Amino acid sequence: MSGVEIIGLGHFAPSRVVPNSEIENRLGLQSGWIKRRTGIEARRYAADDEALSDLAVAAGDMALKRAGFRRDDVALLLLATSTPDHLLPPSAPLVAHRLRLASAGGIDMAGACAGFIYALTLADSFVRTHGQAVLVIAANILSRRINPAERASSVLFADAAGAVLLAPSERDDAGVIGAHLAAAGAHYDLIKIPGGGSRKPFGADFDPAEALMAMPDGQSVYTKAVAMMATAATTALGKARVDVSDVNHFIPHQANARLMATVAHQIGVRPDVMRSTVDQFGNSSAATIPFTMSMAAEKTPNARGDIILMTAAGAGLSGGGAVFRS
Known part of the structure; x- marks a missing residue:
């Protein structure tokens, strides 16, 4: 196998x-x-x-x-x-x-x-x-x-x-057939929890607020996340030798509805193949793609041979795209 x-x-x-x-x-x-x-x-x-x-x-x-x-x-x-x-x-x-x-x-x-x-x-x-x-x-x-x-x-x-x-x-063509992983450390500080690591460890003078998330420039996060997600998805499709029109299920990171729609538009995904849970469940970071995949499969099960396109970007900046054939 x-x-x-x-x-x-x-x-x-x-x-x-x-x-x-x-x-x-x-x-x-x-x-x-x-x-x-x-x-x-x-x-x-x-x-x-x-x-x-x-x-x-x-x-x-x-x-x-x-x-x-x-x-x-x-x-x-x-x-x-x-x-x-x-x-x-x-x-x-x-x-x-x-x-x-x-x-x-x-x-x-x-x-x-x-x-x-x-x-x-x-x-x-x-x-x-x-x-x-x-x-x-x-x-x-x-x-x-x-x-x-x-x-x-x-x-x-x-x-x-x-x-x-x-x-x-037993099917050789099943699984991840194309993937692209990305990192842009030049934008490392766009989303961060400042304290608690080796750079700023806990101590007697530690400010509890530094253990909370900080995202001071949401517009920059949005712009760079869209670019990284669209590029990663397109690159993964190219590696898989799959046309975007053949995608049966598009499951982007559920950052917010506007970002997801922008990425879908940029890569040319049909609106009817978008799978989303963001309206009722918000953004749970890495969990959003498998969470949405599982919930969506209850209504629209993945058929053998279906093409699933996933893409994400977040803190780091780290991101990637993957094409999975069911």
């Missing part, structure tokens, strides 16, 4: 619904302001007793149960997250343990909004090389990293998890 197929999808969002009105009232914004500019109507926030691993386990468990796959046969868990349970140890080993993946390795991947694209690409290579299944989970609890006084991040970010179980396939 030299191909790769998706045999299970899963998703999870916390039960607490946060409508726009709650944020608009806090920030003194006019009613309807957030919906007009972002396309977001509501988002989900984790409960006080929920940690990142709880969301990840729920999504991963759904993917495994839907696949009916033996958990002992999963060889690797890749967890794409920017909000682990702790700075140390990594959360993936805990998630693997709670999912009863007794034979699996586990590692966190901090790729911000592009984390799932990176994890999917590496997982596909592992499955092809070793002939064993890989569970990819992307999850974030961004509600605890939002600066409540900063409009740019407050109106967008949310909490969710999505999971994809990859396994060997």
Whole structure:
């Protein structure tokens, strides 16, 4: 077997619904302001007793149960997250343990909004090389990293998890058939959490506000993210030798509705193949693509041979695009 197929999808969002009105009232914004500019109507926030691993386990468990796959046969868990349970140890080993993946390795991947694209690409290579299944989970609890006084991040970010179980396939042409990964470190500081790392460690004089997200120039983030996502998607299509008209499912990072529509227009994707959850679930960074893939498949299942185009960009700047044949 030299191909790769998706045999299970899963998703999870916390039960607490946060409508726009709650944020608009806090920030003194006019009613309807957030919906007009972002396309977001509501988002989900984790409960006080929920940690990142709880969301990840729920999504991963759904993917495994839907696949009916033996958990002992999963060889690797890749967890794409920017909000682990702790700075140390990594959360993936805990998630693997709670999912009863007794034979699996586990590692966190901090790729911000592009984390799932990176994890999917590496997982596909592992499955092809070793002939064993890989569970990819992307999850974030961004509600605890939002600066409540900063409009740019407050109106967008949310909490969710999505999971994809990859396994060997007898079809050589199945799996990631084209990918392009990108980084633009010159724009490293456009989205950041200033404190808590080795550059500015915790200490007696640490300002708690520096442990929150900062995005002071939202317009620059928008412009550069659109360019990176469109270029990555187009390049991935070229590597796959697939025309954009052949795409059956377009699942961009759910940054906001306006950005997604702009990227779709620039690469020429038909509006009817766009898959989106941003209106009710907001932007959960790396989780948005697998979360949306899982939810969309409940209404529009992926048929054998379908072309799925994914693209993302986020903090770092890091980004990428991938073309997956079901």
